[in-house]
Amino acid sequence: MKITKICCIGAGYVGGPTMAVIAKNNPHIKITIVDINAERIAAWNDDDVSKLPVYEPGLADIVKETRHKNLFFSTDINTAIDESEMIFISVNTPTKTYGKGKGMASDLKHVELCARNIADIAKTDKIVVEKSTLPVRTAQAIKSILENTGNGVTFDILSNPEFLAEGTAIDDLLHPDRILIGGESEEAIDSLASIYASWVPREKILRTNLWSSELSKLTANAFLAQRISSINAISELCEHTEANVNEVAKAIGMDSRIGSKFLKASVGFGGSCFQKDILNLVYVARSYSLNEVANYWEQVIIMNDHQKRRFSDRLIKTLYNTVSGKKIGFLGWAFKKDTNDTRESAAIYVADHLVSEQAYISVYDPKVSAVKIQTDLNYLNTRTEADNLKYVESSNTPYEALKDAHAVAIMTEWDEFKTYDWVRIYKDMKKPAFIFDGRNILDKSSMETIGFEYYSIGQ
Ligand code: UDX
Ligand code: UDX
Ligand code: ADP
Secondary structure, three states, X not given: OOOOEEEEEOOOOOHHHHHHHHHHHXXXXXXXXXXXXXXXXXXXXXXXXXXXXXXXXXXXXXXXXXXXXXXXXXXXXXXXXXXXXXXEEOOOOOEOOOOOOOOOOEOOHHHHHHHHHHHHHOOOXXXXXXXXXXXXXXXXXXXXXXXHHOOOOOEEEEEOOOOOOOOOHHHHHHOOOOEEEEEOOHHHHHHHHHHHOOOOOHHHEEEEOHHHHHHHHHHHHHHHHXXXXXXXXXXXXXXXXXXXXXXXXXXXXXXXXXXXXXXOOOOXXXXXXXXXXXXXXHHHHHHOOOHHHHHHHHHHHHHXXXXXXXXXXHHHHHOOOOOOOOEEEEEOOOOOOOOOOOOOOHXXXXXXXXXXXXOEEEEEOOOOOXXXXXXXXXXHOOOOHHHHHHHEEEOOOHHHHHOOOOEEEEOOOOHHHHHOOHHHHHHHOOOOOEEEEOOOOOOHHHHHHHOOEEEEOOO
16 A cells, blocks of 8 residues: 555654654655643644654654644544554553552553544554554454444554663654554555565565564564563672672673673663563563563563662661651753653662651752652652642752752763762762762762762672
8 A cells, every 4th residue: 555644643752753754754644643731733734843742863754854744643542543545552551559450551542542533433444553563462352343333444453562762762663663554465565565675674674474473573672671670680799709790791792692782780771661671571471470471571570679679788887777857969860861751760769768757858860850840759659749749849950959968869860960060069968978979970989089978880
């Protein structure tokens, strides 16, 4: 099928950047990104591109170049579905917070609503593309809904998982390691492949069956997260021996079978994908009674939770076993640098733990708003909103966040943190002044020369 119009349901971190890059490379295809969230659509349409709802280096330029030409943002979901030959489903699939599979399974209600919406509206044949990360065999559910409730038109389902990482989304989209398309109809796969082929070399476009494609996405994230939990497990051992985790990571990473990427020890991985996808994998494995498989992967999450907990425990212990009434300055709240996304960020859990010990936290993050920080804490439901406001504040500058603090906790690896005037920060802090570098970004000996007591991960 020749594609002239595309609709993407879901204007989030995945849908927005992905469609912008497809639009840039396919000027003859009209792409409409729709969302039920009117505020989000308005932000995507804002003339001031610094107000886009997603911050990604390079994204604003592509949106400026394509918007109102062949890229449109709208809340009119039905019109976009009706006129498009291809529809991407790119809605959120969070971990369920209720009922069966609570805390483990993916909540597919948004995906199902999309499928029903498409079935209702479609009057011509459509290719429906799963872009959201989904449990294995979701395509079956989508297909069943489309076929049983549709208007007799033909639907081809494709799985086309997105492997972009936040903060580098545009670069990842422009130069992907591979594009994965799973499906049953070769013709439908061809239609999607030719859209990517306008900028991705053909040999990088991989075709599989639907189920391999769905499972590959979960597996890729599980393997990546596993590397982090593995190096974090070693980091704890390093702290009890005289080994240094950075040296160990370098030494093992030079083995081409292991590879050097994704071996940075940290306060723990965050982000919307890793935890959710592994929990999902565990849930799916259990549902087939594959308990050894489930337990194996679950350990990656257990280790990550331990790493976050261990970071705050060590901070408390070092501050003479109490942080009650003490100010702790946080540098960073986002789950990684170069993004304003905070989903599952280690900072949230570490802050929550410290506040339970009555610490006062002052946060500086270059891209995360004060409102977001409170929302993240309130979402945990550990205490009242008023208490979260009382104990956690957000500062406009790093110097304000760290003034009179007993300790600095570095939660995100923002580059700018390395360039601060650490002598000034030291002077303004309570003594002894402690640094807990959850990202190993500062230089231990320079910090010690200034006067800090410096603790990092795995050293
Ligand atoms: C291993 C390490 O590779 C080597 O660096 C170290 O010095 C000693 O231990 P070795 O035990 O000789 O070397 O063989 P290796 O090729 O690593 O295989 C080990 C086992 O893993 C074999 O039984 C092999 O069949 C199996 N294997 C390996 C797999 O099942 N799948 C793979 O993808 C790779
Ligand atoms: C991840 C996958 O990389 C991407 O392919 C998939 O499409 C979505 O999930 P993302 O969550 O955006 O992307 O970020 P990623 O760079 O993978 O980092 C995830 C978390 O792991 C972050 O909290 C990061 O700080 C942490 N991390 C990463 C480490 O602690 N150490 C590392 O070596 C790498
Ligand atoms: P992701 O990281 O997967 O892109 P986001 O939460 O950033 O997830 O984006 C998903 C978007 O999907 C949200 O903006 C949400 O409003 C939208 N969405 C969810 N359900 C529907 C639906 N049924 N119809 C249209 N948009 C939806």
